[in-house]
Every structure is written in structure tokens, then in C-alpha cells.
Amino acid sequence: MTSAPALSESSFALSIVLIALVPFAALGLALINTGLGRSRSAAHTMLTSLCVLAVAAITYLVFGFASQGTAGGPAHSLVIRGTAWNWIAAQPLFFRGLTYSDSTSLIACLQMLSVGLAAIIPLGSGSDRWRLGAICASSALFAGITYPVFAHWVWGGGWLSQIAHLGIGQGFLDCAGSGTVQVTGGLTALSIAWIIGPRRGKFSHDGMPTAIPGHNSVLVLVGCLIALVGWLALNSAGSLLFAGASSGRLGLVVINTLLAAFSGLLAALITTRIRFGKPDTSLSANGWVAGLVAISASCAFVVPATAIVIGAIAGILIPFAIDTFEFRLAIDDPGGSIAVHAVGGLWGLIAAGLFARVLGSQSGQMLAQVIGIATLLGFVFPLTYGLNWALDRIYPQRVAVEGERQGMDLHELGADAYPEFAIHTDEFIPR
């Protein structure tokens, strides 16, 4: 897309309604993270989700949008061999460059929510041990630096969209954020899990992981349904505003999004049934979300049968990815955020290269996707890891041992989410 899309009055109104529904995706993820964490950190997880949305939105308003911008807006370019490569936007701070009568204001609004959604993802991997203050600081770094730079390259007319001029497909394709929202959040979740380390008692002295089940699977499953509403809106609004799809394609976007979630759930359910003898609730729920994550990249440009395949493969991948991270790589990720959002998102980007049919030349689309994935792994991951590592040096991100024993609710907020129930097993007994 070379400039922000021109919308009719009805499309403008429809976009506003869709954007208003996007926070349901954040609510869904917050409920899933809360349900998969311990009961003694439930209020903390919900409160930090709201704080993350607030901090990310305000930081994005102050700094983020200035460096992200919109396609066709002011930007800094570097001319190499006759081509002006667009590296970073040059908008004024505080949204001062926005005109509120056209689609750029809608793009800024959707991005403000998308960056919050992406910043909530690491809460799943840092659950039960990540301090509130550190979460807010980390979210500010994410919304002010990491996310806007990559989002500019993909959606703001940056170099990843410009590679189309070299005959590399239609440029990096990511309709509603499998890479820009989900993988950036998932890689930040990996950075956090590595930097703050596992929960105490998660791994025994010989390195074997101990099962610490989530405290409320009902919250997790309700979260899945609520996230679906938000994702339908996110994918529809993203297709209109980021990918330049016509409003006539929204029916296809909705059908594809639904089918990917359903097939992701069923595939994860069958996979866990075959592997463990019974279907696993939390892994099946993660399969549902992984289907949603994977379809976001190509939701407007694949046929429904392909959406089923994309969701199903995501659902099959997730149980294996979660096991690999826990058993082989010794990474403690209570919410499965790394597997669902990073692995599911990367699969979605590859699937877009394999299956998406965009108007124009298809030649080289897979190469464009590979270049985008290489940028996520080779630029976004080191950047987000480095920023969080530096933050940890200045302001330690992990809670003290006493705080982890008491629970984040009591230690950081002074009150439990469930004050009537104060039964805690002690995971601090040496195994």
C-alpha cells in the first residue's frame, strides 16, 4: 500500500465500530493469562493488563506514532543506488500531524489498541513473578520503540513494503498483525521469560519441570470466546486500514477468522487426546488462540478451506511447541504466550506466503515473507531483548522471593483476588 486508504462514509463508520470492538481481544488475552496463572496473582494479572493498555496507548501517542506514521506520510529515507529506502517516519509527537477527517486518524486509533494488545502478550510468560512497575516500564519501551519501528516498515510505507518494487511479491504481507502484533509480542515474551527466569519450584534440581496448573480453566475458556469477538474486529479493521482490502471482503475475513479458531481448537484437542489419552483444556484453548493468531496475516486473501488448514496446523503445532519450550529449552511460560503468539504468528506469516492470493504478481511472495520473518528474528528480537535487559539492570524486573511466596496480589496490591480462599500449597519445599 503506497498511501493511507480513502474510505467512503459507510466504511469510515464501520471502521469506528470495528475499532471499538478490538479491546475484546485484549480482555480475552487478559482472562486467559489470569486463568493460566496462580490464584494468588489473579488480581495482579488483570490490573497489569489494564495498566499495559494504558501505558502502551499513551506512550504510542507521545513517541510511537511519530516514528511509525502512515503510508505516504512524512518519513526519513536513505537513497542507495537510486532507490529511496524509507526507514522511519517523521511525524510530529503527540499525534499533532493527524487530520481527523480521513483514514489516518482511524489507523492511529487502531494502532493505539494493537500496540496495547501486543504489549499484553508478555504478561503470560512473566506471570506470577514480574513486577508491576517493571511491566509498565517494559510496555513503554515496547510501545515507544520496538513496535512502531517494525510497524512502520510493514504498514507505514517502510522498506518491507517497498521490496515489492524489486519484484519480491507484493512486499511483506501481514493483513492484521500475525507478525507486527503477535510475533513482536511473542518475542518480547521470550525475552522476559529468559531475563526474569522461571518461577521458583518450576524446575527441580535435575532440571525436570514440575506441573503448575492454571487456577481457573473456566476463565481461560471464556477468555477464548471473548478474544474471538476482538479478533473478528481486529482482522476486519486491519484488512480495511492496513492491507487496503475493500469492505466487500469483510465477509471472507469474518468466515476465515472463525474457521481458523475452530480448526485450531479441534486440532489441538485431537492432538492432546492422541498424545495424553484425554483432551487437555489449556492446550486446546491455546490452539484456539493460535488459530486466530495464524490467520491474521492472510485473513483477507485466502479461501475458507485454506483458513481451516492454517488454523489446524497452528493447533497441531502448539502442544509440541509448548512441550519443547518447557522440557527441552527449560523456559517457564505459564500462559503459553511464546508458543501461541511467536510460533503461531511465524506459521501464519509462512502460510501467507504459501496460500495468499493478492491482486498482482504472486511471484516471490514467499521470499517477501522470509525477509519479514528474518527481520523479526534478526532485528526485533535483539532489540526487545536488549531493551528489557538494560531495563533489568536499572530496575530489577523480578519480584523478591518473599513476594513470589506471598503471591503478587498480596505483595504488590495488598489484597488477594479471592480473599475467602487462602489455601496455598508451598512450592518452596526443595524437591
Next chain:
Amino acid sequence: MKLAGLLMLVAGWLLIVATIVLLGASPMRGAFIAAGIAVEAIGLGILVRSHLVLRGEHG
């Protein structure tokens, strides 16, 4: 060791960016991009290895 892994990731990405910017539509483009991805894969391997070593040392 972790720093080496991160630097390898960045180096692989820079190789890919340099290929796109300098080689344009040259037939050599694919080979250089594949090389960049290989460097990133090695970097990722080093990162994971260093994490496992650190976990083993600190328990």
C-alpha cells in the same frame, strides 16, 4: 555467549538488508538471503545453548 548469539542474529539480518539494497533483482540475491538466514539460525542456536548452560549453572 548470549551476546554472541544476539550479534549473530543482527549480523544475519544486516546481510539480508544489504543484499536487498545493494543487489536489487540480481540472480545472486537468493543465495545471499539464504546465507543471512543461515547466520541467523546459528545465532538462535547459540542463544538457546547459552540459556541452557546458564540454567545448568544456576539450577
